[in-house]
Amino acid sequence: MSEAARNFLAAQPRVILGHWPTPLQPCDRLREQLGGPRIWLKRDDCSGLAIGGNKTRKLEFLLGKALAEGCDGVITFGALQSNHARQTAAACAKLGLSCDLILTRAVPRSDEFYTGSGNVLLDRLLGAHLHIVEDSDAAFEKFAELYEAGQGSGRQLFGIVPGGSDSTGVLGYVQGSLELAEQVESAGLDLSTIVVAASTAGTAAGIVLGAEIANLNAQVRVACVYEPASVTGAELDSLVAATAADLGCAIADPSTWSVSDAPLGEGYGIPTQAGQAAIELLATTEGVLLDPVYTGKAFGYLLDLIAQGQLDEQRDVVFVHTGGSPGLFAYGPIFAE
Ligand SMILES: Cc1ncc(COP(=O)(O)O)c(C=O)c1O
Numbered sequence: 001m002s003e004a005a006r007n008f009l010a011a012q013p014r015v016i017l018g019h020w021p022t023p024l025q026p027c028d029r030l031r032e033q034l035g036g037p038r039i040w041l042k043r044d045d046c047s048g049l050a051i052g053g054n055k056t057r058k059l060e061f062l063l064g065k066a067l068a069e070g071c072d073g074v075i076t077f078g079a080l081q082s083n084h085a086r087q088t089a090a091a092c093a094k095l096g097l098s099c100d101l102i103l104t105r106a107v108p109r110s111d112e113f114y115t116g117s118g119n120v121l122l123d124r125l126l127g128a129h130l131h132i133v134e135d136s137d138a139a140f141e142k143f144a145e146l147y148e149a150g151q152g153s154g155r156q157l158f159g160i161v162p163g164g165s166d167s168t169g170v171l172g173y174v175q176g177s178l179e180l181a182e183q184v185e186s187a188g189l190d191l192s193t194i195v196v197a198a199s200t201a202g203t204a205a206g207i208v209l210g211a212e213i214a215n216l217n218a219q220v221r222v223a224c225v226y227e228p229a230s231v232t233g234a235e236l237d238s239l240v241a242a243t244a245a246d247l248g249c250a251i252a253d254p255s256t257w258s259v260s261d262a263p264l265g266e267g268y269g270i271p272t273q274a275g276q277a278a279i280e281l282l283a284t285t286e287g288v289l290l291d292p293v294y295t296g297k298a299f300g301y302l303l304d305l306i307a308q309g310q311l312d313e314q315r316d317v318v319f320v321h322t323g324g325s326p327g328l329f330a331y332g333p334i335f336a337e
Helices: 002-011 028-034 056-067 084-094 111-114 116-126 136-152 170-186 203-214 229-247 271-286 295-307 332-336
Strands: 022-028 038-043 073-079 097-103 130-132 157-160 191-198 219-223 257-260 315-322
Touching: 002 170, 002 203, 002 229, 022 170, 028 038, 028 271, 038 170, 038 295, 056 084, 056 157, 056 170, 056 203, 073 136, 084 097, 084 116, 097 116, 097 136, 111 116, 116 130, 136 157, 136 191, 170 203, 170 229, 170 315, 191 295, 203 219, 203 229, 219 229, 219 295, 229 257, 271 295, 295 315, 295 332
Parallel strands: 038 315, 073 097, 073 157, 097 130, 191 219, 191 315, 219 257
Antiparallel strands: 022 038
């Protein structure tokens, strides 16, 4: 099973956009302070492509497909401070593709930090065309308008779903898990758990499948930061099933992953105290930057699991650092206080 899946993966069109492998780094000072299991960071925040992050891996497969189909431009979606949008803009700049970003006001903020700094500033710098709309209905209308206009003028545009989470994007994290499995083996880790943030759930789906293909034997704990666990869990299940079908492998054993929305707090893009404390702790012990929307909340969840004694203290835990640090600037005021 694993051989067929690996062959399928190797046969897919892919364009290299990142720096691989990303480091797997122990958090020794943090552990001295906390006790508990050894925590390792899978540094996908160092993946390259305009400040890095998890989208680099997905975009390698998505844009590999776009180029194979002869596309000359990309349209994608996100919230105003979307990291996916920023990384797509960077990839398009590198590949000479046009980039239209349809950004929704999913987070109730209209201050200058949120609307002009962080990822939005970088999107503009990277040469993307920004279309700011109220909600997802307006976003899909805008997509249809841009796509039809492109067709009318002989363009071939490639649409990428929010977060790049379809069965092509998920392959990025199947590949990422295989990379992680090699590092776990060569560093001699006794891995019990992988913790990762989820919004559109493509990253988590790829990790679940890749962990199964590589026989990582770890529990994947998914921290919801966008929707409640019921919604994220359903997305995750369907992405795992669709990608497993493409890979020709069995659907991963559902007992190997679990989904929690304890980290979400009041909602997407609304910082939590636990997330903020996690950001400050990792910054001051390890010199590593998390973000208030995704990784801060997910790392706070990991700290909570440790505090509750839910993780085996004798074994290793990997936190997949999915990036997002430009978001720190959009949330400047919470750190200034
Ligand atoms: C920094 C960061 N971490 C995690 C995620 C979640 O990834 P996914 O949408 O694949 O669940 C995102 C998605 O936008 C992100 O930007």
